[in-house]
Amino acid sequence: MNHLSAAVDWLLDAQTWTGPGQLGARATEHLGYTAVAVLIAAVIALPAGLAIGHTGRGRAAAVLSSGAVRALPTLGLLTLAALAAGVGLVAPLIALVVLAVPSILAGAYAGVESVDRATVDAARAQGMNAWQVLWRVEVPLGLPIVIGGLRLAVLQVTATATLAAYVGAGGLGRPLFLGLRTYDYPMMLGASLVVILLAILLDACFEVVQRLLSYAPGLARTGRLREAR
């Protein structure tokens, strides 16, 4: 418990947070990297996942390849990327995007697939075209699961963005590595606590969004029913 109380002391010290290169700036960097990585991953994975869910084509390939990608050790990937791209922000972003894509992809196609086929058929029977079926039926009804995928990706990336510091890109990994290397365990633990707190906060934000969506007519009310089944 000694380290823990020392870590809390370290976190409560104003010196820890202020100034350039201190914890406040590191946390902002960390959030920024997480946001950018998840955004890029979403731009890649959401359209692909929705297409797979809607058409049912390429599902096996997506499951296989995202499974394989998930097995990649991120530190190894980061090192490989940094050897190709040099030190700096590019390599960690590549590694984090690769980490985030499978979750978002799986959320997207699973969300679309989760919509009752009878509902989709009904929409078609009313004369909706493929786009209308996707945007007016499948996406709204599958939204809780699609957002669940994003939520999982954000959680993973927040925790893993500490690796950015391995190649000189900063973030909350910086005090973590410094603490590790100088046997400053309170600093290491303190930095870890901030990462954990950020992850929980972001996760709580998603929880709120998902709950709010459940009040929107025609959206997750169905999702709720679905969960209850």
Place this chain on the structure above:
Amino acid sequence: MTIRKPTHALLAAAAVPLLALTACGSDDPLGPADTDEGAIIVGSQLYYSNTIIAEAYAQRLEAGGYEVQREFEIGQREVYMPELEQGAIDVFPEYSGNLLQYLDPESEASSADEIQQALAEALPEGLVPLAPAEATDQDSYVVTSEFAQEHDLRSVEDLAGVDEDLRIAANSEFETRPYGPGGLREVYGVEVTLLPVEDSGGPLTLRALLDGDVQIADIYSADPAIEANDLVVLEDPQHLVLPQNVVPVVSEDLSDDVAALIEEVNAALTQEQLLALNARSVEEQAAPETIAGDWLAEQGLA
């Protein structure tokens, strides 16, 4: 230089409680209980070069008719020093300056001889340092040959005259080390900013230097990459970096004959030889047993 590979250091840190747990049982993997009576236990750090040296000691002892048990790649000092103190390991190749700094952070010894003397006093009871090798493996300030030529650089002092922002790639702990930015400013009047790259002077640090992301890199003096990339190691006339001669730390209980065998190996370990050993590991990916065995045979010590 305390920790060579961060991922493994993490693993080692995770292993500490495990070690503590197993130490309670009778099947302690590092304890003397289940070892063959009389076997000499040789340990090594989680660092390929250190393991090659340990393997050379081990094979030399075997050639001398002793039974040897290998406990290699144990991780960082915090993990293996207690094992040495308890007598769970008998022989360990160490690096003089860093070991002294670990044992006695207050020590003012700076030359190789002073460090060796201070080590003998600072080591816990039951452990003694044997004669150090000529070879050192220490942090060094490295620049590209173009940069050295452009600014006419020989020693770290000359960096003070370079009229541009200087950045150095090193592990994050460089910031807090005596030879870090603070020491460079105080002793040489050189201003540098740290770009933390956490691979202990490995390929990423090298890449940062060659890409021009940094002007200086902290790379170990026994790294074959220095020669392979035609890099220039800047002299350090004020001994900002403590000399890191390879020094075997051994249990006092070992016989003089054992100590003599290890010292034979150490005496053959010149800087050139250590570089050649490391180069074989890096370039050919040869196993430590092969590298150490071939080398001992070459030196007539097999």
